[in-house]
Amino acid sequence: MKYNGQLSAYKVKKIIKLFCVDADVVKIMLLISIKRNTINHRYNIFRQEIYKYQVRKYYYM
Numbered sequence: 001m002k003y004n005g006q007l008s009a010y011k012v013k014k015i016i017k018l019f020c021v022d023a024d025v026v027k028i029m030l031l032i033s034i035k036r037n038t039i040n041h042r043y044n045i046f047r048q049e050i051y052k053y054q055v056r057k058y059y060y061m
Contacts, residue, residue: 007034015042 007015011032018028025039 007038012042015039016046019043019046 011034014032015028015034018031019042025036025043028034028039029036
């Protein structure tokens with residue numbers, strides 16, 4: 001996953017942790033003070049990476 005440097009490493013790690021526990025975007029907005037679009041963008045990146053991993057895992061078995 002590419003990191004473009006707009007968010008601090010702390011905030012990115014926090015978003016990842018909250019993504020793993022299936023937290024709402026609104027909840028993350030309030031906890032970390034980040035715009036909704038930024039969080040949605042990160043969530044989409046995480047989903048794409050998970051999908052790519054699953055596809056590679058399936059086809060290379």
